[in-house]
Amino acid sequence: MTVRIHLIQIMIVLIPIGMFLWLAQIELVPSGVFVVSHGVHDRSPYLDSLSPESRVESPERVNGTWVQSLLDDPVFFFVHPHRHFDTASFEIWFKNEGVPIVEFGGLTQTKPESYDLKPLQNLLIDQLRWDQVKGQGLTLYQKEKIYPSLEAFFANPPSRDRVGVYRADFLVPYRLAGYIASSAEQTIDASLRGTHEMKTYIKNETLDFTFSYMDMNRDEGADPVTITVFNEHGEPVADVRANDDGNMRSDAQSSSLTTLKMNAPGLSEGVYKLVLSASRDIFFRRITTTQQKVVFVRGMYLGDEIGYREPPKSVQIWTASPRLQGQTRHGAGVQNITFGKQVFSLSTPYHLFTFETPGTFSPMTFPKGDVEVFFDGPAAFSASAYFEPDPVAIRSYTQPAKQGIAFILTSYEPPRQQNGWFVQTVDFDTAKLAFNASSWKFAFSLPDIKAFGAKLVVKQINATFTRKPFAWEDLWR
């Protein structure tokens, strides 16, 4: 009897000791691998629920399995690692009900938010019944089999406008046949607000730009301006920087017109990207250059001209973008945009309007600026300055047949199928992720999900975090 009592007493003592050891191995991750298996209905201290609630349905049980539908873009959640990890890998189980492109990524920077997105599924590519050639970590889809290998493709590439790219670099240098440098200056007389990206072509000439800008001091804080030039390999080759005008208040007292010169001689022939990094307080009022080819990529923020010139000057840009998006943030910025023979109305402020276009090269006129405009491909301030240095990017609305795309180059691998679900695994280097309030933020990018009336049904988000195996120093970290 006494022995039994002692045994029970020992068991009572061992229970908290066992719990401590169990908790310690969770905390210290001795193997260096920590796995969180997370169903959408589970509550977890490591993975939050999908949010915001307005973009997702509540988890529901379908045939004994908890699932959650994502209805709008983007949908995000936070991950709370209990200690440092070097990598984070996510295995996502989903069913795709018509979302053309599904991507998943981690937040890499805030203000503005930027994500390292990785593909989960690209239905546009998955549904192609084209010939495939694999190699060098890439897949080449060909409408008609012309190239037996990727080496053959890169050795004798087709014209850029026939190549679509998705998550891949088209490593074929762009060369403009018959291009001759000129010393004639051209001026872009339009107000551009904040950060922009431009591309220009250089051949036997000096890269020469003069930027005239004003610091409008509408927001608090310093407003430095940095202009960096990158070559075709993405390497910085020149930069200039200007400090704030000395007024960091938000008193709307604008600075005088300030000039910043970028002069980079001796550059080899090719396409160069200029990144104009500036806050929204900086309004580039005029850009003068001797370069003949100058285009803006991704978008432009045509600034208002209050405190510069009134009435504001109309702006004309040239583009062949198959889709345009625009929004104004002021009632005074409401206007009708003409693109070729079409008229698009920005009828209310703070609404991002989307317009489909024929995709033919045409001028677009903004009667009074004060519009953020996003386009696919380049846009120039004159027809003669326009050129297309990049292949066609595959978007949710891309129509290969209509756009004359005969080749698609991608690093994307379709998800595997298991028990009626798509399963895709994506890996992240946590050194690149923004770590705020002991959390990482991850998001599903589902462009045009609403426009397509589609939804993504998610069942499981399994996370695997890795770090170096346990060392005694970890006790103090």
Add this chain to the structure above:
Amino acid sequence: MAMNQQTQATLAKTGFYVSFVAYVCFWFLDLLRPGFVSRTFSVHVFLLASLLFGIWWSLTVKEYVDRPWVQMIFIGAFGLLVSVVTWASGQGLGALRVLVTVLVFFVPLIVWNLIRH
């Protein structure tokens, strides 16, 4: 087989001390490394266990020796514990935070006195 009174008292006493010590230890560990315990389960399960074992133990005791100084140590420790909890979670109390924390320290003593009388 039913346990006799003595056996029950032995087990209940062991359970009470172990769960109470475990509660204090895990609670401090959770303070040192937030989430160490609470990420997995509530640290208060040990408090619940010590209460249950304590009630069981009290039911088995026929006679007891009054040790006021031991009681005072427990009351002091418990008063300290609830004061720390009050201070840690009392940011919203503003200027009253110090006063409430001090008053809370004496609550176990008041309750103990009420029970004794």
